[in-house]
Amino acid sequence: MSTKTEQPVGDASVTVASPTGGRPGGGRAPWRQRLALLDVKVTPYVFVSPFFLLFLLVGMFPLAYTAWVSVHDWGLLSGQGDFSGLENYRRVLEDRYFWNALRNTFSIFVLSSVPQVLIALVLAGLLDTQLRGRTLWRMSILIPFVVAPAAVALIFGNVFGDRYGLVNEALQGIGLDPIRWHVDALASHVAIASMVNWRWTGYNALIFLAAMQAVPRDLYESAALDGAGRVRQFLSITIPTIRPTLIFVVITSTIGGLQIFAEPRLFDTQGLGGSDRQYQTLTMYLWELGWRVRDLGMASAVAWLLFLIIVLFAGFNLWVSRRTGALRGGAR
Template identity: 85%
Template structure:
């Protein structure tokens, strides 16, 4: 009411209504404003390069000559007819399986150990992250000496037990194992800390109840801990899949020539892509390989997602 005539204060009501509308607008818009920098950055460094690569992949595009005529699917056809592409795909999948599967399993076990009442737990948790902060070039130098064909530490151990030395840089499976060892050494501790963070969120009283029922540590870990951190396991599996299929630094530095071995026995898809773009200087074919690799990663990620959901459904039915 106004102080003079007893009528409602129209201006005050309007100001209150305006403030209320601003408050509702702020509630609706503010979250999007806060997250907008990420999406803007993602569009600039993620979506635009992806779309531009798709555009380049359907043109005759040289590194020096620039864009040529429209080629359609011709670049993809040339890539799929190239035997080096299929060789690189086999090598990529082989190294990915030899690295990602042991990496996730070892990281799970290591996280389970770090989740127990160890002495100096902070020191152990920090130490597992040290390989991750080491530069890939330093890792390649270390493991290049460990897996040296003549005087490497691994061959010294092999010969000490009476076996013939292994040609780590020549034999296909041996080179894949050596490269996978580099990947596992560098990333296992990082994934273990992710698992550990998820395990720390599991209520402790659940383990106390299980212990009263007679469940041992291993039984608790397999039947309780792993199912309760299943979303985190799925996250690590998918990120390991993406990283494993895009592996470049380790095999590139494992070979001084940079081609993936004398017979390309450990050339990966990213190394094949690099060779097409910077040695052959055919950016059209290189972009086609990039998009094929993108589709392969999507397929592997979807398979991982479906398998994990299927496993969770079957466990829930039991």
């Protein structure tokens, strides 16, 4: 379809047909151009859709279903019962074993996550220098991460054995009394935290190392010309520059530390967290409710309470990190 217009050419006028559709610049675009435009808009979402579909399937659906189970009387063998509202949450909060498990979880979390991040930072700083054989050292620090948790438990079971453990043998060799690693609460928390630190410190160190290698080297050269030593460069240049990575590691360490299960579960042959539950964590308490007591309603309530605790801790860590960065930026 076209319209005719008269355009003057010199002393005469010429009738020209101008299109109104099917061409660029007039009316709607051709179907091929529209298809290409649709492809540009839709293709990125198609590429990222598998992740979100899997996340909905293995992440959001179990979370929502756990919330549904937590408000019902639900047995492992009997299945779904009557709607109970917040009764399961009330029973959990009134159970002294829940608060005992919460204290143990926080204690092991502090003893593992804080030293883990600090040691990983130091290791990454050393590996970022002109260290001889640094490729070998970078590969070797990842070995504890690939070792199976059961093997780690066997190793540290011999290291922290009550009678014939390596640590107690060393203490007795210098005239000190042996430590009851499986009986005393604090000692057992230190032993379990040592297992966690040994397994995860190298992994976090490699994450820090990747971030440190992206820091421009001219910043260190300028600082060296100004007389700054290695420690000052690390504190004033490296740490502020890798702050986003540091926040990421702190949050992931928080999530992993509050969900700790394998290490304390394998540290005890009975799987209850000690004879007096002195190192029973929240995940072990959840496992006991679900598979020994067979009360899936209470177990799901514990799972949701743990989820809320993790969200609060992760949000608090993020707020503190951003607040610290904002204060430093204002100071500058």
